[in-house]
Amino acid sequence: MADLALTLFPANARRTGRKLLRNRAFVAGAFLVTLVFLAIVLAPLIAQYEPNRMQIRMRFRPPSSEFWFGTDNLGRDMFARVLYGGRLSIEIGFWVVMLNAVFGVTLGALAGYFRALDNPLMRLSDALMAFPSVLLAIGIAAILGPSTSTAVIALAVVYIPRTARILRASVLVVRELDYVHASRAAGAGDWHILWRHILPNCMAPLLVQLSFVFAYAVLSEAVLSFLGLGAPPTVPSWGILISEGRSYIREAWWLTVVPGIAIAVTVLGLNLLGDGLRDVLDPRMKIQQE
Amino acid sequence: MTTTSPLLRVRDLTKHFPVKGGALFARETGHVRAVDGVSFDLHAGEALGVVGESGCGKSTTGRLTLRLIEPTSGTVEFGGHNVLALGKAELRQMRRSMQIVFQDPQASLDPRMTVEEIVTEPLVVQGDLRGESRTKKARELLDLVGLPVAHISRYPHEFSGGQRQRIGIARALAPGPKLIVCDEPVSALDVSVQAQIVNLLSDLQKELGLAYLFIAHDLAVVRHLCQRVAVMYLGRIVEIGTVGDLFAKPQHPYTRMLLASVPAAHPRLRRTQAIPRGDVPSALNPPTGCHFHPRCAFATDKCRVEAPRPRETSPGYVVACHYAGELGESK
Numbered sequence: 001m002a003d004l005a006l007t008l009f010p011a012n013a014r015r016t017g018r019k020l021l022r023n024r025a026f027v028a029g030a031f032l033v034t035l036v037f038l039a040i041v042l043a044p045l046i047a048q049y050e051p052n053r054m055q056i057r058m059r060f061r062p063p064s065s066e067f068w069f070g071t072d073n074l075g076r077d078m079f080a081r082v083l084y085g086g087r088l089s090i091e092i093g094f095w096v097v098m099l100n101a102v103f104g105v106t107l108g109a110l111a112g113y114f115r116a117l118d119n120p121l122m123r124l125s126d127a128l129m130a131f132p133s134v135l136l137a138i139g140i141a142a143i144l145g146p147s148t149s150t151a152v153i154a155l156a157v158v159y160i161p162r163t164a165r166i167l168r169a170s171v172l173v174v175r176e177l178d179y180v181h182a183s184r185a186a187g188a189g190d191w192h193i194l195w196r197h198i199l200p201n202c203m204a205p206l207l208v209q210l211s212f213v214f215a216y217a218v219l220s221e222a223v224l225s226f227l228g229l230g231a232p233p234t235v236p237s238w239g240i241l242i243s244e245g246r247s248y249i250r251e252a253w254w255l256t257v258v259p260g261i262a263i264a265v266t267v268l269g270l271n272l273l274g275d276g277l278r279d280v281l282d283p284r285m286k287i288q289q290e
Numbered sequence: 291m292t293t294t295s296p297l298l299r300v301r302d303l304t305k306h307f308p309v310k311g312g313a314l315f316a317r318e319t320g321h322v323r324a325v326d327g328v329s330f331d332l333h334a335g336e337a338l339g340v341v342g343e344s345g346c347g348k349s350t351t352g353r354l355t356l357r358l359i360e361p362t363s364g365t366v367e368f369g370g371h372n373v374l375a376l377g378k379a380e381l382r383q384m385r386r387s388m389q390i391v392f393q394d395p396q397a398s399l400d401p402r403m404t405v406e407e408i409v410t411e412p413l414v415v416q417g418d419l420r421g422e423s424r425t426k427k428a429r430e431l432l433d434l435v436g437l438p439v440a441h442i443s444r445y446p447h448e449f450s451g452g453q454r455q456r457i458g459i460a461r462a463l464a465p466g467p468k469l470i471v472c473d474e475p476v477s478a479l480d481v482s483v484q485a486q487i488v489n490l491l492s493d494l495q496k497e498l499g500l501a502y503l504f505i506a507h508d509l510a511v512v513r514h515l516c517q518r519v520a521v522m523y524l525g526r527i528v529e530i531g532t533v534g535d536l537f538a539k540p541q542h543p544y545t546r547m548l549l550a551s552v553p554a555a556h557p558r559l560r561r562t563q564a565i566p567r568g569d570v571p572s573a574l575n576p577p578t579g580c581h582f583h584p585r586c587a588f589a590t591d592k593c594r595v596e597a598p599r600p601r602e603t604s605p606g607y608v609v610a611c612h613y614a615g616e617l618g619e620s621k
Contacts, residue, residue: 178397179399179400182390184358185358185389187383187386
């Protein structure tokens with residue numbers, strides 16, 4: 001994340017980098033997120049068992065030195081299942097962020113720059129934002145049927161209007177700055193101005209917003225999966241793990257608590273990261289976040 | 291005044307900004323007459339100062355001239371071409387000859403671009419430059435405005451206010467313009483730096499034969515740099531003439547008021563007569579007749595009803611006052 005900031009903000013790269021490293025929220029968030037990512041990527045090396053290998057005689061083993069996170073009702077190693085399950089959660093979060101970056105930026109930039117498009121685009125986004133986010137995602141997922149791509153599309157639709165709105169607000173400010181007028185006075189066209197001047201100067205709030213979208217996406221994906229509207233794959237996501245473990249919550253608390261902690265740690269890390277980025281890059285946005 | 295045709299010819303330039311009410315289905319509830327029938331000529335190599343209080347339409351006039359804002363009506367001719375009738379490609383071509391320098395050197399430079407990228411942007415946009423010639427051209431431009439060539443790959447925040455303004459001037463010079471609109475280029479700078487920038491502009495004018503439309507509210511700067519001055523009040527030019535005449539014998543009561551409000555350095559020279567009274571009225575709802583009558587010491591009933599037409603009191607000297615030339619020394 002720090003490297004990303006460096007490439008995005010060459011002007012103040014060193015100063016921004018130093019400020020980020022001094023920001024406790026950012027450092028803590030970056031640490032947690034890195035930890036989760038490493039664990040997920042290195043899962044085949046860390047986990048002793050296959051996530052789907054059943055050992056019926058080992059059912060409902062509580063956390064121990066052999067099974068760190070215990071075993072489930074079919075004797076599968078929860079440590080392996082949580083690590084592999086995280087892959088899907090993070091993957092979905094990643095694609096939601098990508099779709100947000102592409103469509104949120106496009107819509108926000110169009111609405112902010114071409115004023116005639118502002119009203120139609122923003123009223124549409126108002127309509128989408130009027131629904132509670134999880135309810136809307138459930139609705140879309142229910143219509144499209146449960147699958148990984150359904151979850152990605154549903155969550156993207158929910159968060160794109162928010163990203164678009166934040167980008168639009170930044171574009172509205174930047175488009176009236178004198179360097180934009182100077183560029184126009186030199187004969188630059190709309191696309192040159194948008195691409196060379198406006199978008200680069202709207203990157204800070206966008207980056208902050210995307211880190212929050214990642215966190216919300218991981219959380220909402222768990223909700224969708226829990227309700228049976230996410231993906232039903234061979235390797236379940238964190239939401240599905242919680243959903244499966246719910247039946248045995250009295251006998252084996254670790255089946256729900258461990259994936260729950262995994263979600264909490266990931267979301268907390270992403271939120272801290274976003275808070276830190278925001279404080280360093282764009283202090284004005286403090287009040288705007290929901 | 292020379293008899294050759296002027297470089298820039300502005301006639302009856304008018305801009306009304308609509309004021310809208312209502313949320314979803316906005317209706318026009320009125321308009322601000324930011325610029326209201328402004329006419330002037332500017333010759334090649336000449337500097338015309340435009341002075342007036344905040345909100346009188348000076349900056350809007352400058353931007354209308356460059357067609358950064360579309361005027362409501364009026365004509366702008368530049369080098370014989372009607373700027374307002376140009377198509378996209380022709381306008382882009384025309385922009386090479388007319389550039390702008392802004393007031394706030396901080397906001398007028400993109401913080402994400404290096405100095406080289408900033409000063410050569412006009413040429414890149416015009417499709418003249420790419421690659422290595424860009425660096426070479428940037429060096430020439432920096433040299434021209436007195437900045438160390440070694441700073442070419444730095445970013446704007448690494449410079450002081452005065453240096454930033456030099457970068458802004460270098461950018462304006464890049465496409466080889468004949469006219470530069472200077473929109474209060476020194477107002478945001480420290481006094482010591484102001485002098486340097488004014489001298490730079492003055493040198494460039496002589497060296498390159500530039501014409502300036504110099505918008506300012508500092509009369510001393512205008513007196514130093516410009517050959518002619520236009521005084522604006524509420525969207526109209528009330529007096530226009532050579533710097534010598536206008537400063538020595540101002541005819542419009544508003545001009546007198548402006549000149550009298552300049553603090554004199556020596557206490558004995560301070561005059562107490564024509565102290566400005568009242569505020570500038572709203573351009574949303576300007577006074578009837580002469581816009582200046584509510585603040586004017588000489589106002590009569592005629593002034594309250596009939597707007598004075600600009601009159602040429604001597605060749606090249608125009609005043610918009612019913613009593614121009616008849617008023618004695620200010621009371």
